[in-house]
Amino acid sequence: MIKIKFYGAAGTVTGSMHLVRLPDFSFLVDAGYFQGRFSELNNEPLEDLRDVPYLFLTHAHLDHVGRLPVLVRNGFRGTVITHRATWHIARYILEDAFNLMDEEEPLYDFRDLQRTFALPVKFVEYGKEYDINGLKFRVRDAGHVLGSAFYEYEYRGKRFTFSGDLGNRNKPIVRDPEMPNRADVVVVESTYGNRDHRPFQESVEELKEAVFSTLNRGKVLIPSFALEDVK
Numbered sequence: 001m002i003k004i005k006f007y008g009a010a011g012t013v014t015g016s017m018h019l020v021r022l023p024d025f026s027f028l029v030d031a032g033y034f035q036g037r038f039s040e041l042n043n044e045p046l047e048d049l050r051d052v053p054y055l056f057l058t059h060a061h062l063d064h065v066g067r068l069p070v071l072v073r074n075g076f077r078g079t080v081i082t083h084r085a086t087w088h089i090a091r092y093i094l095e096d097a098f099n100l101m102d103e104e105e106p107l108y109d110f111r112d113l114q115r116t117f118a119l120p121v122k123f124v125e126y127g128k129e130y131d132i133n134g135l136k137f138r139v140r141d142a143g144h145v146l147g148s149a150f151y152e153y154e155y156r157g158k159r160f161t162f163s164g165d166l167g168n169r170n171k172p173i174v175r176d177p178e179m180p181n182r183a184d185v186v187v188v189e190s191t192y193g194n195r196d197h198r199p200f201q202e203s204v205e206e207l208k209e210a211v212f213s214t215l216n217r218g219k220v221l222i223p224s225f226a227l228e229d230v231k
């Protein structure tokens with residue numbers, strides 16, 4: 001029997017972290033940080049996950065990787081399974097989060113962060129199939145940010161799919177998300193699942209309008225999104 005437990009992103013948004021218990025071993029999908037009005041949830045104690053041998057990462061946003069140093073602080077020493085780009089970007093994201101962390105009540109310290117980057121890592125590639133201890137999985141392109149993936153698992157004839165965030169189509173640089181295959185169970189990101197996105201051109205027009213109407217009166221400051229490789 002396969003059991004799934006959700007440590008976040010269920011009944012809330014952010015904090016994506018799911019434990020899959022197979023008869024022989026367990027694995028985690030993501031170890032995300034709760035953000036915004038849910039940030040108090042980061043302080044909730046986690047159960048003992050020291051024996052979990054694998055952690056799959058879907059992508060490098062903080063709400064999918066931010067509790068990894070907390071896991072490490074609690075003794076997690078498993079192998080991180082991830083696209084190379086995700087692991088590369090996760091370093092920036094986690095270092096940045098560490099510098100911004102509440103000094104009064106830190107969730108982890110610098111050594112935990114160092115230990116995080118000393119974890120064993122297995123890099124995986126889009127389209128390839130892998131097998132660990134009888135758990136087969138295929139890595140698919142989620143089209144969300146560089147390195148973003150969703151995983152199609154197969155174990156003893158059962159197929160189950162975990163997505164992190166899924167991207168939009170026709171975006172520059174990042175490819176379109178791939179179509180998933182049939183599965184018995186799908187765990188899917190659904191933050192905006194109850195809304196239709198409006199056409200991209202309408203958003204461009206709105207931004208233009210906001211910029212030009214502000215420029216008539218003063219300066220425009222545009223905070224950039226917190227995920228970018230500086231090299």
Ligand SMILES: [Zn+2]
Pocket residue numbers: 059061144165
């Ligand atoms: Zn994301």
